[in-house]
Amino acid sequence: PRDQAVALMEDAGRLTADYLLANRIPPLVRVILKALPARLAAAVLIRAIMANAWTFVGSGRLVAHSGRQPRLDIHGNPFCAGLRADFPVCAWHRAVFARLFATLVSRRARVVEIGCEANGDPCCSFAIRWDTP
Numbered sequence: 001p002r003d004q005a006v007a008l009m010e011d012a013g014r015l016t017a018d019y020l021l022a023n024r025i026p027p028l029v030r031v032i033l034k035a036l037p038a039r040l041a042a043a044v045l046i047r048a049i050m051a052n053a054w055t056f057v058g059s060g061r062l063v064a065h066s067g068r069q070p071r072l073d074i075h076g077n078p079f080c081a082g083l084r085a086d087f088p089v090c091a092w093h094r095a096v097f098a099r100l101f102a103t104l105v106s107r108r109a110r111v112v113e114i115g116c117e118a119n120g121d122p123c124c125s126f127a128i129r130w131d132t133p
Contacts, residue, residue, distance in 0.1 A: 006091045013095025020055075020096075021103055033104040038130055041105045042070050049100075056096065063123075072097060073115075074124040080117040088113040090124045097126055106130035 021030070025048075033041045043066045053062040058078045065071040079090055088094075094113050101109035108130045115125035 002087070009091035010095040013092040014099050016092070017096045017099030017103070020100065025104075030104060038106040038109075039068070042066070042101065042128065042130075045100060045104055046070060046072070049097075056093065070128040071114075072126045072128070074117075074126075075122075077117050077124045080124060083118040084120075085116070085118040087119070088116040088124075089118045090116055090126075093124065094126060097128065101128055101130070 033044060036044065046064045046066050049056060049072070050062060050064050056062060057074050060074045060076040060078055063073040063075065065073070074090075074093065077090065077093075079092065083089060090113050094111050098109065098111040101111060110129050112127045112129070113124065114127045115121035115123060117124050
């Protein structure tokens with residue numbers, strides 16, 4: 001069922017992010033990112049995600065948009081290949097990005113899927129937001 005599938009993908013995404021945080025991001029880098037202003041930490045994290053894009057998108061193409069309203073777009077998302085749905089289906093990506101940004105950029109970071117290829121959109125798009133004091 002849809003709800004169970006989404007919950008399973010979200011759990012898998014969080015666990016993937018936890019693995020990356022524990023095993024792929026050096027402790028010193030984690031400390032430095034947390035000490036930076038959120039906007040700068042987000043830009044650095046987005047660059048790191050881009051440098052390892054294959055980890056997140058496989059055969060797809062990741063496009064990053066930094067700045068005041070950062071966004072990550074996946075073109076040719078293999079998770080959506082051949083799918084048609086009336087809801088965003090990329091819960092795994094959203095959960096991975098949400099955990100990384102909430103842990104390394106701001107506890108208030110939220111990731112929202114604003115476009116999904118399975119819904120007929122040109123790409124799967126993830127808006128990253130946080131409230132800055």
